[in-house]
Amino acid sequence: MHRVKPTPKLPLSAAPAVLHVDLGALAANYRSLQALAAGEVAGVVKANAYGLGVAAVARCLMTAGCRSFFVSSLAEGIELRSLEPEARVYVLEGTGSEPRRCRDERLVPVLNTLAEIDEWAQAGGGAPAALMLDTGMNRAGLDAGDVAALAQAPARLAALNIALLMTHLACADEPGHPLNQRQLERFAALRQLLPAVPTSIGNSAGALLGRDYHGDVVRPGIALYGGRPAVSGPNPMREVVRLEARVLQIRRIAPGTPVGYGASWSAAVPVRLATVGAGYADGYPRALGNRAFAIAAGQAVPVVGRVSMDLTTLDVSALPDGALAVRDHVQLIGGGMPLEAVAEAAGMVNYEILTGLSLRLPRRYEPAP
Numbered sequence: 593m594h595r596v597k598p599t600p601k602l603p604l605s606a607a608p609a610v611l612h613v614d615l616g617a618l619a620a621n622y623r624s625l626q627a628l629a630a631g632e633v634a635g636v637v638k639a640n641a642y643g644l645g646v647a648a649v650a651r652c653l654m655t656a657g658c659r660s661f662f663v664s665s666l667a668e669g670i671e672l673r674s675l676e677p678e679a680r681v682y683v684l685e686g687t688g689s690e691p692r693r694c695r696d697e698r699l700v701p702v703l704n705t706l707a708e709i710d711e712w713a714q715a716g717g718g719a720p721a722a723l724m725l726d727t728g729m730n731r732a733g734l735d736a737g738d739v740a741a742l743a744q745a746p747a748r749l750a751a752l753n754i755a756l757l758m759t760h761l762a763c764a765d766e767p768g769h770p771l772n773q774r775q776l777e778r779f780a781a782l783r784q785l786l787p788a789v790p791t792s793i794g795n796s797a798g799a800l801l802g803r804d805y806h807g808d809v810v811r812p813g814i815a816l817y818g819g820r821p822a823v824s825g826p827n828p829m830r831e832v833v834r835l836e837a838r839v840l841q842i843r844r845i846a847p848g849t850p851v852g853y854g855a856s857w858s859a860a861v862p863v864r865l866a867t868v869g870a871g872y873a874d875g876y877p878r879a880l881g882n883r884a885f886a887i888a889a890g891q892a893v894p895v896v897g898r899v900s901m902d903l904t905t906l907d908v909s910a911l912p913d914g915a916l917a918v919r920d921h922v923q924l925i926g927g928g929m930p931l932e933a934v935a936e937a938a939g940m941v942n943y944e945i946l947t948g949l950s951l952r953l954p955r956r957y958e959p960a961p
């Protein structure tokens with residue numbers, strides 16, 4: 593799609609910041625989940641593939657063997673359909689109140705309410721649909737009462753071509769949480785009331801909980817993109833995303849000299865500062881001011897002062913003289929600075945950092961798609 597391409601006719605080296613996306617690592621993450629999975633591994637590519645660029649990500653996953661994808665909205669489904677005519681595309685938010693359009697685009701809506709089920713039965717013409725069962729998240733999907741009502745209405749059921757019965761885990765990122773097991777039990781009970789069709793349970797974290805939590809189709813998103821699926825512990829996934837910014841200026845400042853908006857930080861000793869070309873308009877959160885670290889010349893250096901819209905200042909005094917020069921690149925995310933460390937410093941989660949990466953960042957895919 594045009595929107596994730598670098599500015600036309602400018603070399604990437606002219607960009608103050610670039611988002612590097614390692615498609616080899618993406619494919620490797622897909623394959624390692626495939627090796628764990630009891631059945632099929634679908635790719636969750638909602639929100640522009642978590643900010644990485646849905647065109648390149650979907651193509652890469654198709655090449656790795658992925659055939660089914662989940663997107664959030666009808667608009668995302670239509671976009672993916674145009675990119676990948678052969679893929680099976682599930683739309684998590686259902687028909688978007690446009691069941692005919694959904695059917696005509698060969699999208700599989702995930703139906704979340706009885707009203708939507710009836711609407712689809714009238715307009716879907718027997719095309720496949722998925723049903724989402726809410727087993728403990730209390731967010732989206734049919735509850736136990738809805739499933740009972742459906743089970744007692746054979747005509748309603750007969751009008752549906754149910755391709756997949758789904759549920760979604762609330763606490764899969766906490767392996768010891770009792771709700772995980774309870775959701776499995778509720779799902780098993782509700783399934784008994786409905787036709788015997790394939791199931792889909794786990795997201796990324798669910799995929800790592802073991803095969804009981806997979807169903808026939810596991811639905812990872814964040815793990816594909818290298819994010820740590822569990823709230824703590826080591827990250828078994830390969831790093832996919834690296835945000836690099838160019839050094840625009842290096843200056844020395846004397847003790848007592850303030851830096852940036854609000855003069856929120858001042859040098860206590862003589863300091864060497866590097867100003868780099870990325871800020872909160874790129875999706876490097878403003879909350880990281882005076883909190884995060886970046887990797888410059890292979891070493892962790894602190895962000896000092898507030899993060900501006902387009903610029904961030906680093907204290908690079910710890911680097912040997914000459915180790916960092918104007919036009920060199922520093923790593924703000926990845927390349928030694930884990931996504932999770934950045935998220936934690938911002939008081940955010942890895943999902944927020946990835947989906948917040950701005951469309952103005954050129955995406956550089958390696959290898960090229």
Ligand SMILES: *Cc1c(COP(=O)(O)O)cnc(C)c1O
Nearest residue numbers: 636760795796797811812813814
């Ligand atoms: C976003 C989403 C996923 C993927 O979740 P990850 O935690 O990124 O693996 C799976 N299922 C549903 C219903 C989702 O909304």
